[in-house]
Amino acid sequence: MRKGIPLMEQVYKSNHRKIATFLSVIPGLGQLYNRQILKGVAFLTMTIAFLVSFWDFFAEKGLWGLVTLGTQVPRDNSIFLLVYGIISILLLFFAAIFVFIVFRDAYKNGERRDMGQRLNTIREQYRNLIDNGFPYLILSPGFFLLVFVVILPIIFVFLLAFTNYDLYHQWPAKLMDWVGTANFTELFGTELWRSTFLNVFAWTLVWTFGATTCQIALGVFLAVLVNQKDLKGKAIIRTIFILPWAVPAFVSILIFSGMFNETFGAINTVILDAVGIPPVDWLTNANATRLALIFIQTWLGFPFIFVMVTGVLQSIPEELYEAATVDGASALQKFRNITFPLIMFSIAPILITQYTFNFNNFNVIFLFNGGGPSVSGQKAGGTDILISWIYKLTMTSQEYAIAAAITLIMSAMVITVAVWQFRRTKSFQEEDMM
């Protein structure tokens, strides 16, 4: 492309493109210079409207607030200023896109004039906009909304991790300040924080892999079992297996929490008693609670996998199995070489979402034993995963900044793993399996 430019340069008969681009420093003037009056006036009006409505906001709150986080209480509320600042940045970002479009438009049309070509009429411009820009036009309101509903909070948490927002730095008594990476230094530099973080993180990983793998294994196992050709009463069996999914999870968890009570719960008094096992201290021994949690999540999670795998199994062509039988394959070989790869091919991406879901599975942890039992020498309970620990940090001790720092670390990990895994799964690659 670049090679063509010097050649084209010779075709230019005038310098309109440069003048139009330069004039676009005030958006709209370039278009007016190109004698596209309507477009020029429209751009100019938008620019003026933008400046009039937001100038004060940018100058008095937004950017100033983002940099200083306020200078004087009670007038300045740092948290609000931070939000205003992010909104300003987002608005300026939109403005920059707008300005870029204006510059480009002025340059393009100037270039056409330089080359002696006719400019589009208003009717043509309108057609152009509708034909080429239609998807953008339809998408833009939703996109705009998404930026403020999703992107803004993410930036907010990101920035919060670099402030000292806690109990002692709150409006109206105090302002908060930018502290750089102090939160991360504290998290990894002080013994109490570091050991808590590492313990919680280790258990989070064990929990994620343990609970998710168990629920997947059980779901797949039962689905294959129920899918046997000569099994009678499939409908009823399937219905029963789906039931744990049909009951709202929080109800099941609360009931389980009662059942696991050491003295009064059915698990110790009835089930273990019948087998002759002495009562287990489910709620006061961290390892026992962990075991119970993995069991409960397996119970809550397997029906979903079960239903999905059942669907996949029904779509596997019978001929594959017939051919395998002819070749003399055993049942296990058929499962390993036909059933399992085909199941994995279809549901691998969903399985990854199961892992990320359990990584952040707040409900079970919080409702079953509140992250307890408490362990001496650390800031979190014995079964607290990162997300429930963050909840405790914000809701009970108002350690917002550190909680934000942990959130950052946590999201970075989840995102990395999820992206890496998604890209590796076969469904995301082009080749066809069958």
Place this chain on the structure above:
Amino acid sequence: MKKWTKLMLASSLAVGVLAACGPQDEGASSEGSSNEKPEKLIVWEDQDKGKALEAAADKFTEDTGIEIEYKEYNITEIQENLALDGNTSNAPDVVTMSHDGIGPSVTKGYLQELDIDDETKALYTESSMDAMTYKDKVYGLPKAVETTVFIYNKDKLAEAPETMDEVYEVSKEAVQEDGQYGFLSTWDNFYFSHGVFHGFGSYVFGEGDDASDIGLNNESAVEALNYIDKWYDEGLFPSGLLGENASDVMSGQFNDGNAVAVQNGPWAFKDYEENGINIGVSPMPKLPNGERQGTYMGVKGWFVTSFAAQNGTSEYAQQFVEYITNAENAKARYEMTAEIPPLKELIEDEAWVSENPYAAAVMEQSKFGIAMPAIPEMAEVWEPMATAVSTTATDKAEAQEALDDAVNVINQQIEANHSGN
């Protein structure tokens, strides 16, 4: 590309200029200088208690001509809402809050010191006035007091025992039968076990809420924890009574008639009565060493916010606080909400005591009660103390070791979370 760098430079310059602007200073803000009578005061009241406020508010409006506009929030949400509504025209002048919220609220700058004369102070019990005081400044007037008491099943126990030794005997006898219990309490929750710890002579924070001096692993604390441990070790308290849902388990056993007595607060009376238990209420029995149990006490109060000072309405806000907590309005409030006001004249009123035995028992206990420390550092005490009690009760640690651990964690937490002020 050169064009782009220029563009970037120009835009960042523009942003920089904007960032340097900032709001103009309007000089010193005209703080509370105007003593003009406001048209209305905004009051934030506890959930479902608004009707108790209405009558008093109407009279206040009649007397002074100031409208009272009230809004109901769950009392635990009031602090959060102050953070959001503080800056706006919805900012309240008067709020209700539990006294343990005073420390954090003053730290955050929500509350305004009050100027209360001795005569008014003398209306309320000393312990409740103490609870309204933070770092030698009075921030509010008490509205209701709560502390845990001894609740027993009258069908199983004819008379409230005087001492814990008697309670111990009752429990010993009760557990002979399978699934039956004597006295139950959730002592792994420090709110409930503080009475024992205090009675044995230990303390949470040193004199004047000095957070650098923590008395939870001294000899008396070990003695107290060993005493608590005895109840678990001998099977008088089941180990299923430990942990997150302990309170529900305890109330469940009492409601089913499986327990003779429990330690709980006034909020539980209704539930027990509705479950058909013929309850009696008395102050907590004396400990084996003859000491009273210094149970933790929560005092709800009325406070004037710092926003009132900004609006120049604090004088009238305080007037309103004094008005709704006066004897007449407090009594009317008790009739409607059953929240027990810590008024001195009520405890001394024989007729009232005989008519309201439950409230009287709570009042009696509140005389020995200790107001929960209001300093923010208190937040770090609950969890480690729960750990200490439950690890000792489940024989995972000795009392001394468990308490040393707990105090260690509390100190570390205080160092980590509260040293930056």
